[in-house]
Amino acid sequence: MITSRTPLRISFAGGGTDIPNFYKKNSYGCVLSSAINKYIYVSVKTHSKLYTEKIRLNYSQTENVNSIEKIKNPIIKACLEYMEIDENIYISTVADAPGSSGLGSSSTFCVGLLNALYAYKNKVVSRNRLAEEAAKIEMEILKRPIGKQDHYAAAFGGINFFKFFSDDSISVKPVNENSEYTNMMFNSLITFFTSLNRDASKILLFQKRRSHKNLNNLILIREQAEELYDQIYFEKLTQKKFGEILDRGWKIKKELSKKVSNKLIDDIYHLAKQKGAYGGKLSGAGGGGFLSFVAKKNIQKNIINSLSKKKMKYFPVKLESTGSIII
Numbered sequence: 001m002i003t004s005r006t007p008l009r010i011s012f013a014g015g016g017t018d019i020p021n022f023y024k025k026n027s028y029g030c031v032l033s034s035a036i037n038k039y040i041y042v043s044v045k046t047h048s049k050l051y052t053e054k055i056r057l058n059y060s061q062t063e064n065v066n067s068i069e070k071i072k073n074p075i076i077k078a079c080l081e082y083m084e085i086d087e088n089i090y091i092s093t094v095a096d097a098p099g100s101s102g103l104g105s106s107s108t109f110c111v112g113l114l115n116a117l118y119a120y121k122n123k124v125v126s127r128n129r130l131a132e133e134a135a136k137i138e139m140e141i142l143k144r145p146i147g148k149q150d151h152y153a154a155a156f157g158g159i160n161f162f163k164f165f166s167d168d169s170i171s172v173k174p175v176n177e178n179s180e181y182t183n184m185m186f187n188s189l190i191t192f193f194t195s196l197n198r199d200a201s202k203i204l205l206f207q208k209r210r211s212h213k214n215l216n217n218l219i220l221i222r223e224q225a226e227e228l229y230d231q232i233y234f235e236k237l238t239q240k241k242f243g244e245i246l247d248r249g250w251k252i253k254k255e256l257s258k259k260v261s262n263k264l265i266d267d268i269y270h271l272a273k274q275k276g277a278y279g280g281k282l283s284g285a286g287g288g289g290f291l292s293f294v295a296k297k298n299i300q301k302n303i304i305n306s307l308s309k310k311k312m313k314y315f316p317v318k319l320e321s322t323g324s325i326i327i
């Protein structure tokens with residue numbers, strides 16, 4: 001049995017500018033994001049011919065089918081077709097966080113599955129190829145209105161400044177994981193699960209239709225990603241500045257679509273600010289999932305206790321330096 005382990009991610013700034021509809025028309029998009037120590041595990045093995053079905057799949061559902069055409073899971077179906085694997089096969093997956101919750105789970109799963117399938121075929125491929133092929137499967141084959149940042153965060157790991165150019169080339173600038181600024185970012189970060197799941201594709205599709213109206217805000221979001229990277233690179237970032245950048249980004253993001261936030265999220269965000277948080281943001285497209293805040297160490301416990309009373313589930317995360325690997 002071959003098992004891959006692929007990290008989920010938190011995006012700090014730039015989300016939305018990694019979508020082709022933006023970066024192809026506006027020279028480039030950029031995102032500062034980090035892989036985190038929460039994972040999706042994908043296991044692949046040859047399925048015994050003693051069973052009546054040819055293909056067995058275990059994820060949030062179970063599928064027992066005799067042909068790829070009958071597979072319901074779109075990512076598994078597309079990956080098997082893309083890899084030209086048409087044999088008895090068993091695939092199972094387990095995750096450290098729920099799907100559709102803003103941590104890039106579908107893209108992480110796609111990267112992890114491709115990695116496991118390449119290992120199954122005794123092939124080793126580069127991180128860049130894993131990311132690019134996973135993005136191709138989701139964006140071109142499955143026609144999902146998503147961006148590329150999640151595939152690259154999952155494949156590369158670490159904290160990176162990704163730049164997506166109009167000619168589809170991509171630059172990856174790793175941020176020093178051991179710097180005091182990177183440590184400060186994660187030491188000041190507290191993350192909660194809202195227990196609200198949502199369909200990111202619907203939110204992003206709505207934003208795509210409003211792309212002409214959202215242009216100025218997306219340019220501001222792009223500038224914020226660059227500002228945050230510069231603050232880290234030139235060793236100027238403070239805890240307060242980090243929180244303020246996230247706070248401004250969150251306010252701009254909410255203007256992209258009414259579906260990005262709701263009363264519950266707004267109330268929780270306001271409460272965290274009342275308790276001393278400098279700022280924060282919702283991960284992913286919005287609408288639910290994981291909400292992160294930046295706060296001083298000595299007041300984090302008070303924020304955690306206050307939000308826990310509102311049924312927010314504390315979800316501690318750390319930086320993960322390794323991308324998708326075979327374990």
